[in-house]
Amino acid sequence: MxxxxxxxxxxxxxxxxxxxxxxxxxxxxxxxxxxxxxxxxxxxxxxxxxxxxxxxxxxxxxxxxxxxxxxxxxxxxxxxxxxxxxxxxLECRLDNVVYRLGIAPTRAAARQLVSHKHITVDGKIVNIPSYTLKGDQIVGVREKSKSLETITESLASSSVHNFSWLEWDSDSLSGKFLNMPAREDIPxxxxxxxxxxxxxx
Known part of the structure; x- marks a missing residue:
């Protein structure tokens, strides 16, 4: 692509x-x-x-x-x-949500993580950055990839996950995509x- x-x-x-x-x-x-x-x-x-x-x-x-x-x-x-x-x-794209959750420092880095099969959706590996998420789907880091330096550094330096359409679980390194965000919630x-x-x- x-x-x-x-x-x-x-x-x-x-x-x-x-x-x-x-x-x-x-x-x-x-x-x-x-x-x-x-x-x-x-x-x-x-x-x-x-x-x-x-x-x-x-x-x-x-x-x-x-x-x-x-x-x-x-x-x-x-x-x-x-x-x-x-x-x-645009906000529902998988690469964007990976970025919003703080798993990657930029959207380009998020796209690469998805393409290289480090990201899962509802427990299954998805390697399509343009994949459109639906309500209540879980976006997570593949078990083998949780110790990747890129991911750990990004999570350590990212700000608080305060987007109303996302829920972050730091224990499992996963986030729930709740719904498509309203315009006023998109920064x-x-x-x-x-x-x-x-x-x-």
Whole structure:
């Protein structure tokens, strides 16, 4: 599966925020990349603003265009506000939940843990990062993988697991996915309505 593997700081500078987490390079240069990055005055068109928001969501969650478009179509067919459903579906992805639980320090690391068969869902190994979780499913670390340095370090340094749609059990190194989160519970700085407007053209 193809994915973006280029310089992450450049992408963060493009959007003006550290979308990949703490980044010392971004803190030093938090303006757009390029020769004129710090002095740009050009006004962005309405389409440009919408496109930038879609690109930000794609890079944040680690999806390429076709996958993101398919997820939007699914959200558009679902009941509810399309943009909010879209973000909810992105949060339901297995790699994202592994990241939210603190098992991995980044979504990219979470994707790798899932792909390398270190993660289980309801006791069975699942190696598909895009796997969509349903209510009350249990996401855990495979028994043989519980001593992995990446996982132990991430759990030790992660903040308190305080997402309302997740329950964490530190004894078993597993978490329960309770339900799709509401928009107000998702901390990502994404204006989903702009994405809906872009795809509705």
């Amino acid at each position: 193809a994915r973006y593997i280029g310089p992450k700081t450049r992408i963060a500078r493009k959007f003006g925020e550290a979308i990949y987490g703490s980044d010392k390079s971004f803190e030093r240069k938090n303006y757009p990349p390029g020769q004129h990055g710090n002095n740009r005055r050009r006004k962005t068109s309405e389409y440009g603003v919408q496109l930038k928001e879609k690109q930000k969501a794609k890079y944040t969650y680690g999806l390429l265009e076709k996958q993101f478009r398919n997820l939007f179509e699914k959200a558009n067919r679902s009941k509810g506000i399309t943009g909010e459903v879209l973000l909810g579906l 990502e700085n994404i204006t989903e309505q702009l994405i809906v407007e872009l795809y509705s053209k």
